[in-house]
Amino acid sequence: MLSLENAAFTLTFRPEHGAFDLHPRGWERPAFEGARINVRYRLGGQAFERLAERWPDATLTQETVYSPRHGRMETLAFAGVDEDGLSLCVHFALPAQHPLALWKIRLENEGSRPVLLDRITLLEAGEALNGGRLRLPGSGRADPAWYSHGWQSWNWSATYAADLPSRRTRLGLLEAPMYICDGTPQPSRPGHYSGDFFGALVDRGARRGLLAGFLAQQQHFGSLEAWLEDRLALRAWANGDGARIDPGTVVESDWFAVQAFDLDVPQPLDAYLDAAARENEVRPPSARDVPAGWCSWYYYYQAVTEAAVQQNLAVVAQMRQRLALDLVQIDDGFEAQVGDWFLFDPAFPRGVAPLAREIKNQGLVPGLWLAPFIVHPGSKLAAQHPEWLLRDARGRLVSSGFNWNAITSALDLTIPGALEYACAVVDHAAHDWGFPYLKLDFLYAGGLRGAYNDPCRSRAQVLRRGLEALRAAAGAETTLLGCGVPLGPALGLFEAMRIGADVAGSWQPRYLGTSLFFGAEPHMPALRNAIQNTLTRAPMHGRWWVNDPDCLLVRPDTRLTLAEVQSLATAIAMTGGSLLVSDDLPALPEERLRIVEVLLPALGQRPRVLDLFDRETPARLRLDLEGPTGVWSLLALFNWDDTPHTLELCAADVGLPDAAYRVRSFWDGRVLDLPAGAALDLGVIAPHGCALLALRPAQPGPQYLGSDMHFSQGTEVAEWQADSVSVRLALSLPAARQGYVVLWLPCAPRSATFEGAAVAWRRECPDVYAFPVHGQGVLQVW
Ligand code: 9PG
Numbered sequence: 001m002l003s004l005e006n007a008a009f010t011l012t013f014r015p016e017h018g019a020f021d022l023h024p025r026g027w028e029r030p031a032f033e034g035a036r037i038n039v040r041y042r043l044g045g046q047a048f049e050r051l052a053e054r055w056p057d058a059t060l061t062q063e064t065v066y067s068p069r070h071g072r073m074e075t076l077a078f079a080g081v082d083e084d085g086l087s088l089c090v091h092f093a094l095p096a097q098h099p100l101a102l103w104k105i106r107l108e109n110e111g112s113r114p115v116l117l118d119r120i121t122l123l124e125a126g127e128a129l130n131g132g133r134l135r136l137p138g139s140g141r142a143d144p145a146w147y148s149h150g151w152q153s154w155n156w157s158a159t160y161a162a163d164l165p166s167r168r169t170r171l172g173l174l175e176a177p178m179y180i181c182d183g184t185p186q187p188s189r190p191g192h193y194s195g196d197f198f199g200a201l202v203d204r205g206a207r208r209g210l211l212a213g214f215l216a217q218q219q220h221f222g223s224l225e226a227w228l229e230d231r232l233a234l235r236a237w238a239n240g241d242g243a244r245i246d247p248g249t250v251v252e253s254d255w256f257a258v259q260a261f262d263l264d265v266p267q268p269l270d271a272y273l274d275a276a277a278r279e280n281e282v283r284p285p286s287a288r289d290v291p292a293g294w295c296s297w298y299y300y301y302q303a304v305t306e307a308a309v310q311q312n313l314a315v316v317a318q319m320r321q322r323l324a325l326d327l328v329q330i331d332d333g334f335e336a337q338v339g340d341w342f343l344f345d346p347a348f349p350r351g352v353a354p355l356a357r358e359i360k361n362q363g364l365v366p367g368l369w370l371a372p373f374i375v376h377p378g379s380k381l382a383a384q385h386p387e388w389l390l391r392d393a394r395g396r397l398v399s400s401g402f403n404w405n406a407i408t409s410a411l412d413l414t415i416p417g418a419l420e421y422a423c424a425v426v427d428h429a430a431h432d433w434g435f436p437y438l439k440l441d442f443l444y445a446g447g448l449r450g451a452y453n454d455p456c457r458s459r460a461q462v463l464r465r466g467l468e469a470l471r472a473a474a475g476a477e478t479t480l481l482g483c484g485v486p487l488g489p490a491l492g493l494f495e496a497m498r499i500g501a502d503v504a505g506s507w508q509p510r511y512l513g514t515s516l517f518f519g520a521e522p523h524m525p526a527l528r529n530a531i532q533n534t535l536t537r538a539p540m541h542g543r544w545w546v547n548d549p550d551c552l553l554v555r556p557d558t559r560l561t562l563a564e565v566q567s568l569a570t571a572i573a574m575t576g577g578s579l580l581v582s583d584d585l586p587a588l589p590e591e592r593l594r595i596v597e598v599l600l601p602a603l604g605q606r607p608r609v610l611d612l613f614d615r616e617t618p619a620r621l622r623l624d625l626e627g628p629t630g631v632w633s634l635l636a637l638f639n640w641d642d643t644p645h646t647l648e649l650c651a652a653d654v655g656l657p658d659a660a661y662r663v664r665s666f667w668d669g670r671v672l673d674l675p676a677g678a679a680l681d682l683g684v685i686a687p688h689g690c691a692l693l694a695l696r697p698a699q700p701g702p703q704y705l706g707s708d709m710h711f712s713q714g715t716e717v718a719e720w721q722a723d724s725v726s727v728r729l730a731l732s733l734p735a736a737r738q739g740y741v742v743l744w745l746p747c748a749p750r751s752a753t754f755e756g757a758a759v760a761w762r763r764e765c766p767d768v769y770a771f772p773v774h775g776q777g778v779l780q781v782w
Pocket of ligand 1: 154178297331332369402403441483484502523524525
């Protein structure tokens with residue numbers, strides 16, 4: 001028996017059983033007891049399952065090593081060779097500086113015959129699985145739940161309580177290649193769940209949880225399976241995909257990590273997220289890297305034309321003094337066919353390079369959509385290079401899913417010509433057409449199950465190499481947005497990442513004019529599906545990349561209610577990711593344009609998702625802000641029900657200290673008082689609607705409460721000076737933005753000027769006054 005320790009865990013390894021215990025510091029009991037590791041492979045047509053305890057002549061070494069990414073680590077290595085000459089080594093590592101336990105497995109074929117790797121199980125714990133134990137703290141009020149992370153950008157990610165079934169697509173085989181990672185089980189009964197890359201098992205009674213997941217997916221796609229029934233169980237493995245390990249070659253899993261966390265700390269998953277960022281050498285983005293702009297897709301779809309782009313470009317350019325959008329992104333529809341990227345649709349007779357120049361000439365950034373790994377069966381590419389397309393072992397084309405009215409194919413990226421073609425497309429778009437921003441879509445097609453030209457690569461290795469090649473082709477100077485891409489292998493290669501399903505002009509998914517059969521589909525385009533991951537993947541923003549929550553739609557002629565549009569605007573703005581409008585801008589009425597205007601500039605900050613582990617769709621976001629006017633908390637409270645609901649707010653529910661607060665509600669402009677120790681009645685919130693509130697601890701002197709000019713209700717103020725009788729404040733928004741600021745004043749103002757000219761104020765309610773201003777300038781109140 002051997003033990004390792006760091007500030008977060010004690011790990012005890014029992015070589016005679018090939019099992020280990022993991023005890024999080026501060027927990028009354030180990031989380032895992034008797035957890036197992038094993039490897040499944042085939043050799044000479046026979047299947048083997050090797051458990052660590054049955055490796056003969058195993059050796060144990062314990063040493064301190066220095067990892068360039070994770071610092072000093074106490075490590076334990078257990079190595080042995082089996083009768084077939086396959087050498088196995090389990091490496092445990094407890095980093096001194098990070099509250100994580102890490103382990104990985106290395107296999108070396110020291111025999112004379114090739115080995116086919118099926119899976120490396122890094123964790124198997126729970127009575128139902130192996131006779132070991134898996135326990136969370138606080139048995140008394142046990143209320144277990146599982147945070148299930150989806151495979152690629154569009155996959156529904158959510159926390160399931162033990163009585164909820166997983167959301168699964170019912171579209172079957174047509175869509176399976178898009179949404180199901182081969183190797184990840186798809187359980188549908190409540191209490192049994194799966195996930196990709198990482199997952200978290202939590203106890204909502206004890207408010208503690210365990211994250212289990214891989215730090216990277218450069219070697220294998222990782223799958224997880226969890227059971228929340230009478231006994232908890234968890235299994236996590238790396239999918240070997242049957243890739244061949246030739247004699248003399250080595251395969252190593254990505255690091256597997258466990259983190260114990262408290263559900264109510266500000267960013268519970270940070271230790272894991274930061275470690276994965278380090279492992280993949282992510283360069284952390286700053287708020288300046290958050291794109292704001294226009295995208296052609298969700299109004300024009302494939303019917304986009306050169307003229308449509310030009311008309312919208314003209315509005316973006318002409319409104320810069322109000323809107324500050326800087327990206328104009330052309331989406332799907334410019335190409336002759338998906339796959340034929342060098343041929344153009346007749347609606348783009350000059351191609352796209354002249355548009356890139358026109359966009360640049362306006363001082364804006366041109367962006368272009370491409371789907372370099374997927375191939376339409378009707379493309380010239382499919383006809384000219386059938387040998388580049390991925391096939392199964394029987395030589396049949398592998399489906400990439402049904403889209404563009406066809407069953408699509410994928411490039412086999414282990415064929416040099418196919419990968420070179422995909423890279424040439426990206427290189428050309430960036431450097432010859434002149435697009436410094438590329439949205440690379442349908443990239444999951446580079447990691448499907450198939451009989452690859454190179455049989456020694458796993459799917460994740462094929463995809464990772466493909467993505468690395470695209471990154472190199474684009475050059476470091478190009479901004480890459482990943483879309484439809486498995487998140488793990490993309491880490492460190494993309495500046496921005498689509499983290500959810502497509503948005504649409506309806507709450508539920510619809511197809512052929514009805515939501516009857518498709519209403520419950522979790523991944524299809526729908527407002528509800530887009531917002532889901534905007535909330536549940538919010539913790540990644542700023543750590544792994546800039547999150548792309550998909551576009552904002554504000555036009556009035558969709559099936560969305562105003563409340564739903566405000567919820568979308570709130571979710572996008574509060575989670576800090578990119579902000580792209582996708583309407584026909586010239587046709588937008590003023591009051592809808594205003595919704596876009598007040599979200600800019602984007603804050604770019606990551607909020608707390610207060611109930612990430614408490615509901616399938618979180619309903620409470622909190623962002624703590626600080627500026628010249630002091631400190632305040634921005635809260636978004638959503639009503640995701642299909643019926644109107646009254647909402648109450650008390651400080652404790654949102655983790656704020658019990659005190660008296662002044663509250664301004666952004667979308668309706670109400671100012672309310674939240675007395676200490678009391679609950680505030682916010683009234684009725686419409687179905688799928690929200691309240692966006694700024695809470696400030698009540699003060700005796702003059703106080704800034706917010707404005708109707710920026711959703712943050714405070715970052716618009718660049719300077720603030722106040723004494724008991726006067727206020728001076730300077731605003732820093734685009735000059736052409738009009739609106740009013742709201743102040744709490746201990747006594748009625750006697751006079752007020754903006755930029756030296758007298759202004760007429762309005763009394764909103766006792767002690768609260770609104771002053772008309774515009775985006776830049778100084779307001780003085782006596
Ligand atoms: C262009 C679009 C837009 C959009 C992308 C992607 O069949 N499907 O499940 C499916 C999902 C998403 C999707 C298309 C089809 O949209 O997310 O922003 O660029 O491609 O074709």
